Amino acid sequence: MHFVVCVKQVPDTTEVRVDPVTKTLVREGVPSIINPYDAHAVEEAVRLKERYGGKVTAISMGPPQAEEVLRRALAIGADRAILLTDRTFAGSDTLATSYILAQAIRRLDREEPVTLVLCGKQAIDGDTGQVGPGIATRLGFTPLTYVLAVEEIDIEAGEIKVQRKLEDARQVVCGKLPALLTVVKEINELRYAALPDLVRAARTRPERWTAADLEVDPGRTGLKGSPTSVRRIFAPPQRPGGEMIPGGTEDPARAASLLVDKLLKTKLIADL
Amino acid sequence: MSEETYTLQGGGRAAQKLKGSPSGDDGYRGVWVFIEQVEGRAAPVSWELLGAGRELADSLEVELAGVILGSGVENLSDEAFAYGADVVYLADHPLLRDYRTLLYAKVLINLVRKYRPEVLLMGATSLGRDLAGVVATSLETGLTADCTELKIDTEKRLLEQTRPAFGGNVMATILCPKRRPQMATVRPRVFPLPPRRSGRKGRLIAESFELKEEEARVRILETIKEKGRSLYLDQAEVIVAGGRGVGSKENFELLKELAETIGGTLGASRAAVEAGWVPPEYQVGQTGTIVRPKVYFAIGISGAIQHLVGMQNSDIIVAINKDPEAPIFRIATYGIVGDLLEIVPALTSEFRRRLSRSTSEGISNA
Numbered sequence: 001m002h003f004v005v006c007v008k009q010v011p012d013t014t015e016v017r018v019d020p021v022t023k024t025l026v027r028e029g030v031p032s033i034i035n036p037y038d039a040h041a042v043e044e045a046v047r048l049k050e051r052y053g054g055k056v057t058a059i060s061m062g063p064p065q066a067e068e069v070l071r072r073a074l075a076i077g078a079d080r081a082i083l084l085t086d087r088t089f090a091g092s093d094t095l096a097t098s099y100i101l102a103q104a105i106r107r108l109d110r111e112e113p114v115t116l117v118l119c120g121k122q123a124i125d126g127d128t129g130q131v132g133p134g135i136a137t138r139l140g141f142t143p144l145t146y147v148l149a150v151e152e153i154d155i156e157a158g159e160i161k162v163q164r165k166l167e168d169a170r171q172v173v174c175g176k177l178p179a180l181l182t183v184v185k186e187i188n189e190l191r192y193a194a195l196p197d198l199v200r201a202a203r204t205r206p207e208r209w210t211a212a213d214l215e216v217d218p219g220r221t222g223l224k225g226s227p228t229s230v231r232r233i234f235a236p237p238q239r240p241g242g243e244m245i246p247g248g249t250e251d252p253a254r255a256a257s258l259l260v261d262k263l264l265k266t267k268l269i270a271d272l
Numbered sequence: 273m274s275e276e277t278y279t280l281q282g283g284g285r286a287a288q289k290l291k292g293s294p295s296g297d298d299g300y301r302g303v304w305v306f307i308e309q310v311e312g313r314a315a316p317v318s319w320e321l322l323g324a325g326r327e328l329a330d331s332l333e334v335e336l337a338g339v340i341l342g343s344g345v346e347n348l349s350d351e352a353f354a355y356g357a358d359v360v361y362l363a364d365h366p367l368l369r370d371y372r373t374l375l376y377a378k379v380l381i382n383l384v385r386k387y388r389p390e391v392l393l394m395g396a397t398s399l400g401r402d403l404a405g406v407v408a409t410s411l412e413t414g415l416t417a418d419c420t421e422l423k424i425d426t427e428k429r430l431l432e433q434t435r436p437a438f439g440g441n442v443m444a445t446i447l448c449p450k451r452r453p454q455m456a457t458v459r460p461r462v463f464p465l466p467p468r469r470s471g472r473k474g475r476l477i478a479e480s481f482e483l484k485e486e487e488a489r490v491r492i493l494e495t496i497k498e499k500g501r502s503l504y505l506d507q508a509e510v511i512v513a514g515g516r517g518v519g520s521k522e523n524f525e526l527l528k529e530l531a532e533t534i535g536g537t538l539g540a541s542r543a544a545v546e547a548g549w550v551p552p553e554y555q556v557g558q559t560g561t562i563v564r565p566k567v568y569f570a571i572g573i574s575g576a577i578q579h580l581v582g583m584q585n586s587d588i589i590v591a592i593n594k595d596p597e598a599p600i601f602r603i604a605t606y607g608i609v610g611d612l613l614e615i616v617p618a619l620t621s622e623f624r625r626r627l628s629r630s631t632s633e634g635i636s637n638a
């Protein structure tokens with residue numbers, strides 16, 4: 001079986017800010033990490049390979065330094081890593097990104113038919129979760145989102161059985177192969193990388209594919225291929241602070257009573 | 273296609289104007305809201321979106337439509353009218369009984385191609401996100417997830433879609449200037465529920481179409497309901513949330529007592545969940561549930577941005593924290609600096625005393 005995993009390099013979102021003066025994103029010094037959900041997607045692909053045999057290929061679209069996340073994927077146990085990098089890819093929104101990734105998967109599929117594509121539930125920089133379903137649509141693969149567990153792959157029947165996580169339920173579904181899964185974190189626990197994998201990851205330089213290697217239509221990638229554009233960015237508005245109720249340390253009972261006064265006046269809290 | 277016509281209230285002026293207007297934007301006109309339903313019950317976010325959509329439709333001077341897909345769900349159209357839809361497109365088919373991505377996507381895509389709305393809004397629920405990504409890709413149009421503000425640039429007839437990025441540290445306003453429809457998802461509770469005007473009427477357009485089981489490519493084998501899930505959290509009117517400062521599972525009992533006294537629901541920060549004091553479904557925030565209660569108690573919660581994005585739309589925020597510098601105080605309506613282990617029990621007993629008194633007063637006054 002051939003498992004393809006899409007991994008994205010993202011900034012550690014806790015650190016990104018808007019510069020109050022220039023109103024631009026301050027990303028300097030912000031560490032880059034593998035999108036946490038994607039690490040679980042690689043882990044799951046590796047476990048599926050251990051169960052069913054086959055091969056795991058990790059791909060990432062991004063600037064040259066995104067190579068780092070592919071090394072992480074190799075350390076987790078991916079067999080092959082490919083960076084899709086080209087100046088014309090810069091500025092791609094989710095629609096263009098899913099196109100580029102789908103073109104790469106088409107090429108991989110020609111070399112060795114793809115059984116399953118795995119993506120993270122969403123990338124933590126944009127939190128959109130659109131790229132996975134987008135790739136599935138372009139490839140005509142069965143989209144299976146929010147996967148919590150892969151129960152079985154039945155190659156004979158050409159089906160995969162998974163559990164999906166919904167708001168208030170878990171759903172067991174059988175989908176036709178080839179399929180694309182987006183995974184939630186509960187799907188597995190990351191294991192410590194095995195030493196040979198670490199060594200191999202450090203020594204391997206991920207392959208690079210450019211626009212020319214992918215046969216992409218330049219009108220459908222990068223800024224040109226992105227229907228959405230950012231009009232402006234700004235710091236989130238601060239909700240104005242309110243009133244401090246004094247005496248919480250010296251006389252907690254009195255402070256509590258003052259607060260209850262105020263809350264009951266609003267009539268928002270009722271008795272049971 | 274069969275079409276039933278009811279009397280039209282509100283939006284009628286817009287509809288007339290629309291007929292006479294030249295077809296700019298390739299004739300894409302109208303604001304659509306996808307009405308999400310499971311087992312015949314609509315997700316409240318659908319009505320919240322009709323409220324938001326109503327304003328957009330009015331600024332654009334076009335009709336607001338609700339789109340209902342399902343099996344035996346015609347009764348939801350009256351609800352949609354009551355919440356502000358001028359038109360309802362109804363796709364009722366036995367194969368649409370349970371949500372399956374490819375069937376719902378096919379039907380919705382065909383409706384969009386046929387009727388050409390300029391805006392399509394959906395809830396950012398697991399169902400809505402699953403569907404939106406497929407539909408937008410097939411239509412080769414833009415999709416903006418998790419919008420917190422939607423406005424119309426009336427001059428250019430463009431939807432300004434504002435959303436948080438980078439975990440809420442940054443806001444971005446996004447446009448989709450050249451493709452239609454302009455698609456956006458919105459999380460539950462970001463917009464308030466609009467007033468419900470029962471008896472309000474609109475036009476019902478029932479579509480007929482063909483669908484085959486094979487096109488689904490999936491079979492649902494089983495759905496296991498999880499009890500006490502966060503579904504309730506995003507509907508809660510009062511939330512008593514605790515963080516790392518609560519200190520232990522035992523201390524969370526103090527918060528539970530307060531919650532029970534005032535008819536509230538328990539909530540938690542990620543730190544409290546990770547400590548194992550509270551199950552994950554209680555987590556509020558970026559990676560938890562977004563809530564919009566009338567009153568939110570943040571107890572022993574510092575106020576990290578990822579927590580704030582999940583609760584800052586609460587009407588009233590009460591913060592209790594021993595650190596006067598805790599960021600949560602910057603957004604709190606009322607703040608008390610002190611030890612939660614003292615203040616929370618004091619609050620509970622004070623509420624108990626006052627609430628039971630006010631009910632007995634209420635009874636004697638009646």
Ligand SMILES: Cc1cc2nc3c(=O)[nH]c(=O)nc-3n(C[C@H](O)[C@H](O)[C@H](O)COP(=O)(O)OP(=O)(O)OC[C@H]3O[C@@H](n4cnc5c(N)ncnc54)[C@H](O)[C@@H]3O)c2cc1C
Nearest residue numbers: 515516517541542543557558559560572573574576594612
């Ligand atoms: C990608 C990402 C996503 C995240 N998503 C979420 C999310 O969805 N929800 C979320 O909540 N967090 C989320 N976080 C984590 C977030 O950054 C914070 O780490 C977390 O919210 C902190 O929880 P806390 O406020 O309970 O703990 P702390 O920050 O440790 O705050 C504890 C507070 O308790 C106070 N305190 C201690 N003892 C007492 C006492 N006896 N009486 C009164 N006060 C006391 C302290 O002064 C302190 O302010 C996310 C982080 C990342 C990186």
Ligand SMILES: Nc1ncnc2c1ncn2[C@@H]1O[C@H](COP(=O)(O)O)[C@@H](O)[C@H]1O
Nearest residue numbers: 006007061119120122123128129130131
């Ligand atoms: N540039 C990228 N390179 C590789 N995979 C990506 C990229 N962008 C998104 N993905 C995949 O799509 C998932 C969802 O991303 P998003 O739609 O941006 O939230 C991620 O978890 C990745 O698996």
